[in-house]
Amino acid sequence: MANKPSLITKGRYELKFRGTECLNCGHLLDISDKYCPNCSQANSTKKLVLKDFWDEFFSSLINYDSKLLKTLYALLLKPGTITKDYINGRRVSYTNPFRFLLSLAFLYLLMFSYNNNFSSLDKAAEKYSKNTTTNPISFDLNSGTIKADSTEIKEQVTKGLQKIDSMGLSDVPATKQIQYLDSLGVFNGEYAQNEANKDSIMLADPKTYFESIRNGSGINGYASKMEFFSNMIRHDSLNSFDEAKTKYGVDPALSNKMTYNASDSLLRVIKEPGTFINATLSKLPFVIFFFLPLFAVFIWMVYIRKKYTYTDHLIFSFHNQSLLFILLILSLIIDAIFDTASVWIFLLIFSFYLYKAMRKFYGQGRIKTILKYLFLNTMFTLLALFVVVILFTGSVFTY
Template identity: 50%
Template sequence: MKNKPTIQQKGRFKLKYRGVDCLNCGHPLELSDKYCPNCSQANSTKKLTLLDFFEEFLANYFSYDSKLWKTLTALLLRPGKITKEYISGRRLSYTNPFRFLLSLAIIYFLIISFNNEFESFNKFGSINKNPVFDLNNEFNKIEFENEEEKKLARAQLDSFNINSFIKNRINEKDSIILSDPELHFKKIDTSSLTSRFIEKVDFFNTVIRNDTIYYFDQGTTKFNIPSSNENEMAFNLATSIIEIDKRPGSFLSSLISKLPFTTFFFLPFFSFFIWLVYIRKKYTYTDHLIFSFHNQSLLFILLIVSNLINAVFNISSEGLFILIFAIYLYKAMRNFYQQGRVKTVIKYFFLNTIFFILGALAITILIAQSVFTY
């Protein structure tokens, strides 16, 4: 008696393509097996065509029973419960929380990369303006009651000659450094560590702007500067500051694009505080980390939707979606940890305070790293 499937399948799953052994792991199969029970590969001996390849790819993401849609539905409609189900063992039904969060971070990064809003700030860079503060331009923005009052104010402004004073002071400082860079640098090396490093950054800033110095090795050779880690760090910082001053918009775009990935550095620390707050609950540290991953994934989804809405309708919807996330987070804590409203509210505000502190610390480190390496 032949073991045939009750429903005739189509495409690669037709009966004539069924095998008796899995082509992937060699596990024995029956003709009724659509997939291998050992490794889950499709039971089909048909050669893979281009159409089959794309159908299989799209089916994994858009079929009604795919992990992606189940994860999205559970995440949006059942705050906290998706984490409870995942840690209880229903892992095959949902996408891996870390992989899901990483995918959303990449999507958000791509959206931010296409948004050139910050690039418009490059017009304020020093490459497009006079490095000395333009008092005349600011003066013309002031409204006067009559022309006589304007003339009087103009005469008083000209008498101060502030632009010339600032320019002369800058030139005087630069000329002292450039007159004998090697001697000036030796004097700097006798100062204390903090002031010494700041003065070195200022020194390199001056010589880079006024001389053809592109690499640290050029400076060490030309000005007989010791090749030390401190000196190289000061040179790199001075170079970054000059580039940021020239193109501030590009720096902001670069900085914003890195923000999503700071999540993966401070979420494990944040999960430790969640574990401390709910230490009496029978959850492991990993359970709290998965809870954090799920909530952060929802935040990325809301930010992605917000960016798309802003781009289409030319509005700012971030505030609304942050409010939605704040409500969602409270519901998720209530559903997952199963505690009363008062306790949940207290822990909600405490953990959010910790979250913002850790976030600010991570952003500070990111800015410092970006400034040194830009």
């Protein structure tokens, strides 16, 4: 009886404010009930005042800090112990592993984005774009004549046009003229590989050019249409798919719209690579919650003879991933203070920690743990690479 906690607490939880019926759900209460066992509302009939809000706010804050400190202590100094406690029901002392990991992932990515130099990639891309905007061959669309920016190309084109005139083909569309010049070998040499020639053909008569690739299928057809839309966006101020339908007679098919959107996204990625990387990395916290459940399947398969459920393995992976983010955050702080690169040191620490966590949680010998450790880390690396490739590829076409 001496260890029984006192029923009298401060503020609106004092015994004199206790009721015998829950004001929220009507459940019958005992005067010793601090909270309703049915709906969890506080058993208090006292009118709220501003001080009550402040008291509850700081009480909740201190309570969360206590959980946070215990969680950090267990994660850092007792590998595998926190997961054992959590799945055995001792959960009130620790923070929720799913919410804790999400918070750490957001915090790490905010710090990582603040400290990186990805913005410099945008400036480099802009400078490169300015240096590569001139085309060796272009068209005067008003007069329908072919122009060139290089003396060597001008001589090549002039000779080719003379051949065309001598054959009575000067009235054919400029696109056909260029194709004929190419068949005569006018563009042989270093300019045969220059994509600007093809760009110029497209710009001479976009509608006719798209007509020639309209029925293309497969990867080659998709690539040809992407190349067409990319050139029209860059050189003909194409702003939308609706505009492409009007100007070039593009079919309103879903595949064409998807190709246009992919081309537009890819050009923006090339123009703003730093911004693209930051935007993609911001999605990683959400990707983790799809990746870890998949990885937990492999943990479950490796330890299938153990008594643990799939959810237990998932909680184990969440706790260890949380520790990894904690170490990466510490690495960022140290790098910012001392202007160094300490990430590899913390990754080595995590590698040793993970081995100890597996030994402690699953209780197997060194040889078995090492073999399973190597296998799971290999699968983790392969899955991580696969997820990153899918993430960046998907981001390129939806940016």
